Amino acid sequence: GGEGDPLLRLDAEFDDEINREAELILARREITATLDELAALGSEARYRAVDFRDRDAALQAVKEIHADHGRLDGVVFAAGVIEDRLIAEKTPESFQRVYGTKTAGAATLLAALEELPGGPAFAVLFGSISAVLGNRGQADYAAANDALESLGADWAERTGNRALTVHWGPWAPTGGHTGMVSPELGREYARRGVELIDPDEGTAALLRELAWGEESVRAVVYTASGW
Ligand SMILES: NC(=O)c1ccc[n+]([C@@H]2O[C@H](COP(=O)([O-])OP(=O)(O)OC[C@H]3O[C@@H](n4cnc5c(N)ncnc54)[C@H](OP(=O)(O)O)[C@@H]3O)[C@@H](O)[C@H]2O)c1
Structure with a gap:
């Protein structure tokens, strides 16, 4: 037909x-x-699954987790979506989904933490190397990851707690999880000589940064390529 x-x-x-x-x-x-x-x-x-674009649901979840344990020692915010397209082909709705999931989501989380008696020892926000170097088709995603850094820094200043945005280079897939690096993207990175972060190494790098990194540092870039 x-x-x-x-x-x-x-x-x-x-x-x-x-x-x-x-x-x-x-x-x-x-x-x-x-x-x-x-x-x-x-x-x-x-x-527990919570849509962080739903402010009330997110606030409620943070409150309940704190109530269940009597404390909340640290948080890692890694929510994100990508809808890669050149700016000319992007719709405002698509931009908002990509940009808002990260920025409104993180702002909601940080606001919820502020309402707890005694904040967490750290809030880690997962950013991306695209915030630092840019990436074709990712204007919304790059802007969102850059904004995370400011949201975290403002919160740290207000509360005196530690906020750290980690701008990751691309991670290698683990087992069944390809994450945001699809097999095609992985091949494209390989062609350009961009190395992928080994998942065990990436996890260890984050733990090392939290344990020994300078606490006043608000953002770091971690890549396997040594840029
Ligand atoms: N993979 C990489 O190489 C790489 C590189 C740099 C940065 N990062 C960052 O690392 C994080 C994880 O990436 P990934 O590769 O593991 O991607 P992924 O598999 O797509 O994971 C993204 C996660 O975000 C969640 N999410 C999306 N919208 C949400 C919302 N409104 N509320 C709550 N959760 C939401 C998704 O949950 P559902 O599946 O349930 O929707 C999913 O678990 C992202 O922030 C990404 O920007 C990844």
Whole structure:
């Protein structure tokens, strides 16, 4: 059939639905596997899904977690979405999804932490190397990651707590998790000689930074390429 063929359109919608469903199943599997792995190591971990664009739900979640444990020692904010497209092809809605998920999400989290009696020892915000170097198709994402740094710094100044934005270079996929570096993007990085961060090394780097890094530093860049 031609372009207007309703059967073809149905087919495409069906494909989208299958993709979404498959992604959900894979995400659920990844969560279960991670929780099992942590339990086997003796960690008590709990999983809870909250949409951080929903301010009330996020505030409530932070309050409940604090109430359950009587404390909240540290937070890592790693929420984000990408919808890469050149500026000319971006819609305001798409920009807002990418920019707002990071910036409004982080602002909500930091505001919620401010309401707790006694803030956490640290708030880590996951930024990206794109905030530092820029990246084709990622104007919204780059701006969002750059803004994280200011949000964290302002909060640190207001509360006296430690805020650290980590601008990561691309991570290598682990097991089932490719994250924001799709196989195509991974190949593109390899072609340009950009090395991927080994996940164990990346985790160790963050822990080292928290343990021994200068506490007044508000942002660091971690890459495997040594730029
Ligand atoms: N992978 C890399 O190489 C790389 C490099 C630099 C920076 N980073 C940063 O590292 C973080 C994790 O990246 P990733 O590669 O692991 O990507 P990912 O697999 O896409 O993870 C992003 C996470 O954000 C969550 N999220 C999205 N919108 C949200 C919202 N409104 N409220 C709460 N959570 C939300 C997603 O949850 P759902 O799946 O449930 O929606 C998902 O768990 C991101 O902040 C990214 O910018 C990654």
